[in-house]
Amino acid sequence: MPEGVRLADDPLLPGETDDPFLQEYDFDEKKTFVNLPRDRYAIPENVATEEATNYRYEVKISGAQYMKACKEHNATPVILLALLMSRGIAELYSEYDKPVNANIAADMRDALGVPNTFKNCVKSMNLPYSREFSEKSLTEQATEYRELLKAQRDRDFCRKEANAMIGLSNKLDTLDSYEEKQKIMTFFEGMTLNTYIISYLGAFRLGENAQYISEIHLYNSGTTGLGINMISCGENFVLDFKQNFQSDKYVRAFCEELEKLGIAYTVSDRIPFVTPGDSIIKR
Numbered sequence: 001m002p003e004g005v006r007l008a009d010d011p012l013l014p015g016e017t018d019d020p021f022l023q024e025y026d027f028d029e030k031k032t033f034v035n036l037p038r039d040r041y042a043i044p045e046n047v048a049t050e051e052a053t054n055y056r057y058e059v060k061i062s063g064a065q066y067m068k069a070c071k072e073h074n075a076t077p078v079i080l081l082a083l084l085m086s087r088g089i090a091e092l093y094s095e096y097d098k099p100v101n102a103n104i105a106a107d108m109r110d111a112l113g114v115p116n117t118f119k120n121c122v123k124s125m126n127l128p129y130s131r132e133f134s135e136k137s138l139t140e141q142a143t144e145y146r147e148l149l150k151a152q153r154d155r156d157f158c159r160k161e162a163n164a165m166i167g168l169s170n171k172l173d174t175l176d177s178y179e180e181k182q183k184i185m186t187f188f189e190g191m192t193l194n195t196y197i198i199s200y201l202g203a204f205r206l207g208e209n210a211q212y213i214s215e216i217h218l219y220n221s222g223t224t225g226l227g228i229n230m231i232s233c234g235e236n237f238v239l240d241f242k243q244n245f246q247s248d249k250y251v252r253a254f255c256e257e258l259e260k261l262g263i264a265y266t267v268s269d270r271i272p273f274v275t276p277g278d279s280i281i282k283r
Contacts, residue, residue: 003205013116020114020121021166025159033160034151036126040101040194043089045245046225048192054221057251058268059239065263066237075142077237078104078200079127079149081230083141084261086129088253089195099128104149105199111158123161124193125152196226196250203232210234221275226250246270 070080082102089100104125109115127145136144151157172181206213215238216231229240241251251267258265 003207015114015116016118018114018117019119020109020112020117021162021169024163024166025112027156027159027163031154031156033154033157034148036128036148037099039098040126040128041089041093041096041098042192042194043093043196043225043250045243045247046192046194046196048224049244051244052221052274053272054223054242054244054274055246056219056243056271056273057241057248058215058217058271059241059251059255060215060266061237061239061258062264063232063235063237065261069261069263073139073142074146075138076146077232078198078230079142079145081200081228081239082127082145082198083129083138084257085196085198085228085250085254086127087134088257089250090129090134092249092253096131099130099133101129101195102127103193103197105197106153108158108162111153111155112162123158124197125149192224194225196228198228198230200230204234206234219273219275221273 066077066080069075070077073080075083082104086100086102090096104127105122106125107121108123109117109121112121114121125148127148133141133144172184175181175184201218204216213234215236216233217238217240218229218231219240219242221242223242223244225243227242229242231238241254243250248270255265255267
């Protein structure tokens with residue numbers, strides 16, 4: 001059995017059902033935390049729509065060439081992805097007046113002391129790309145991004161952010177009616193994360209089965225604007241550009257940046273798709 005695969009009759013892991021947001025966390029309040037600008041560039045398509053159909057473009061990248069570029073420029077796979085995509089967007093919209101921002105999905109389980117919980121414990125980390133930042137070399141940019149991610153993964157910073165989420169939940173619990181709760185939560189309706197979102201899902205350890213699998217794709221409809229899923233699979237990195245609009249301008253902009261680094265890739269045609277919502281979404 002491959003490492004990490006669990007069977008139906010395996011016992012639960014310690015703390016697997018723990019709720020990470022039941023109580024507030026202690027953290028070092030004297031520590032100086034990273035403070036990033038909240039006002040970011042919005043691509044024109046980053047608006048919620050009622051259209052059920054989403055679209056995706058599948059990009060397969062040579063893992064060896066991509067990792068070579070990462071090593072040459074002190075980048076990680078997700079950092080290089082963010083830099084190339086943000087650079088591409090900055091060139092598409094040369095008049096951009098706010099930082100282009102990559103929102104990186106990040107797991108807080110370890111920082112909150114619940115490494116095995118199955119419950120959602122994800123936050124967003126920010127990698128801004130400003131005009132001043134664009135003047136730096138790729139290596140300088142990647143090194144700066146490393147420090148930004150380290151600061152946002154800081155245990156105390158994660159606990160501070162978790163407490164903010166818990167505070168909102170506690171506020172809702174003080175309200176008497178569903179209508180009152182709904183009124184507060186309307187603030188989040190249609191809320192978008194500018195400029196785009198990246199989810200790096202890591203490397204799939206396929207073992208002896210790797211010879212049978214050329215690529216893996218994970219995607220869902222319901223995207224607002226642009227989201228990119230990244231997977232390391234066998235000898236390749238596989239990216240799914242998920243979006244609620246048809247244009248291929250962002251995937252083309254990214255691929256042009258790959259070409260500048262001499263990284264081989266293939267890209268699919270536009271693929272329309274719909275994944276069903278659950279019973280709550282359908283109400």
